[in-house]
Amino acid sequence: MSNDSDRSPRRGMGPSKAIEKQDGSASKTEISAVYRLESSDGPGNILIACNLNGDNYLTWSRAMLIALRAKGKLPFIDGTLQKPEEGDPMRERWEMCNSTLIAWIFNTMEKDLQSTVACAVDAMELWEDLKERYSEGNLARIYQIKSDICLLKQEGKSVREYYGKLKQLWDELEFYVDKPGCSCGANNRFMAQREIEKIFQFLMGLTSEFNMVRSNILSIEPMPSLNKVYQMVVHEERQKIVVRSQESEQEAMAFLVKGGAPISTGSATKQQKSDAKPQLMSDTKPVCDHCGKIGHLRSNCWALNGYPAWFGGDRGGQGSWGRSRKLAGQIRDRTTPGQWKQGALQRDRGQPGQWKQDALQREEGQRGKGLPFHKIPERVHAVQAGQSS
Numbered sequence: 001m002s003n004d005s006d007r008s009p010r011r012g013m014g015p016s017k018a019i020e021k022q023d024g025s026a027s028k029t030e031i032s033a034v035y036r037l038e039s040s041d042g043p044g045n046i047l048i049a050c051n052l053n054g055d056n057y058l059t060w061s062r063a064m065l066i067a068l069r070a071k072g073k074l075p076f077i078d079g080t081l082q083k084p085e086e087g088d089p090m091r092e093r094w095e096m097c098n099s100t101l102i103a104w105i106f107n108t109m110e111k112d113l114q115s116t117v118a119c120a121v122d123a124m125e126l127w128e129d130l131k132e133r134y135s136e137g138n139l140a141r142i143y144q145i146k147s148d149i150c151l152l153k154q155e156g157k158s159v160r161e162y163y164g165k166l167k168q169l170w171d172e173l174e175f176y177v178d179k180p181g182c183s184c185g186a187n188n189r190f191m192a193q194r195e196i197e198k199i200f201q202f203l204m205g206l207t208s209e210f211n212m213v214r215s216n217i218l219s220i221e222p223m224p225s226l227n228k229v230y231q232m233v234v235h236e237e238r239q240k241i242v243v244r245s246q247e248s249e250q251e252a253m254a255f256l257v258k259g260g261a262p263i264s265t266g267s268a269t270k271q272q273k274s275d276a277k278p279q280l281m282s283d284t285k286p287v288c289d290h291c292g293k294i295g296h297l298r299s300n301c302w303a304l305n306g307y308p309a310w311f312g313g314d315r316g317g318q319g320s321w322g323r324s325r326k327l328a329g330q331i332r333d334r335t336t337p338g339q340w341k342q343g344a345l346q347r348d349r350g351q352p353g354q355w356k357q358d359a360l361q362r363e364e365g366q367r368g369k370g371l372p373f374h375k376i377p378e379r380v381h382a383v384q385a386g387q388s389s
Contacts, residue, residue, distance in 0.1 A: 034075055035093040041071065043103035052109045057134035058172055064108065068101070076101050077127040098123050105130075138176050145173045153205045159237045162205060163230055170198060195226050202229065210236060 047067035052060040068074045075081035076098060084091040101123035106114055120126040149169050154162040203214050213236040217229055224232075290298045298304065302311070 031093065032090070033072055034081060035090060035097055036072070037097060037100060041100060043100050044107070045104060046107045047071070047104050048108055050108070052113060052130070052134070054110075054113065054134055057130070058175060060108065061131070061135075062175070064105070068104075073097060073101055077124045079124060083122075102126060142173065142176050145169055145176075149173075149201055154207050159206075159230075159234050163202065166198075166202060166205070196223055198226050199223065199229050202226070202233075206233065209240065212236075 048060075048063040050056065050060050050063050065074065068077065084094050102120055105123070105126060106117060106120075109117065117126055117130070120129075149166065152162075152165060152169070157165075199217075203217065206214060210233060213233055217224070217232060285294050286297050287294050288296050288298055288301050290301045291303045302308070
């Protein structure tokens, strides 16, 4: 436990002393530093940005202690400064400082709590009342904090966020745990052991992707400090982020080189999916983008660049059979879809019907009825041979 000298400055806190001249008369009264109020120490000041709401007493009280220590008014609430007796020349100074502290505490409370302390007249009694009312029991709170530390895991949070939550719990636990106040070295050993426990707690909550750096840290002797361990883990996290970004860029470049995007993502457009199909087919056999046939490319397509002399098959309209197919296609193109469909149905039913063949009649110079559907091939060959019926 800390002694009184650590809690507040005792120098200059006692009653003021009169400085006497040689003739025994008092010249002036020296004012102790604890009783001094500067021009900036008005009762309307708000010392801290944290307001007490009933659930944040620990944070609020720590912030207020720091602010009051900076103002030199901590002895008014920690019991090290006694209230002057009636008739003491410093009684009025004490009343002024005490009222100022009550106003500062009042200004840092939520409005719904201010009414509960409106009748306070002593700063130390007000401080103890708030502590008893809103501070949890030490043992119960210590148990809760240690449980939260054991259950806290990284679980998708960044290392910075995970460590920040742990640091908050550790600091709160330090507020409740007493430390040895001796100067024999036990305090240093106690703090070193506490830091090693914090390192273990921090490493245990990390995800499995930090197994390698965890093993490296535990193999170091002597154990590095908590801040050094934190830096090592953060460095490992940054390296993993860089590697993942490089892998993503490589995958994107691979898809750009192939000329398509992955279809399985569900975000590709219909045009991208249709463009990806020839690419998938070309993985096995080449596809000509002129005739659509598999097995060759546009550069050596016979239908576009010409057939060789030795080729005796269908030349896509260059042979006799090709010309017959071409003429038949012209006849079909110049016939209405309904007529063509009706003739096809009649042929399938064994009832050859009559339908117009305008293109064929223009070739033959004839007018009149068209040919039956089943006689089209004969007429085609007759026209090609220069015959007429």
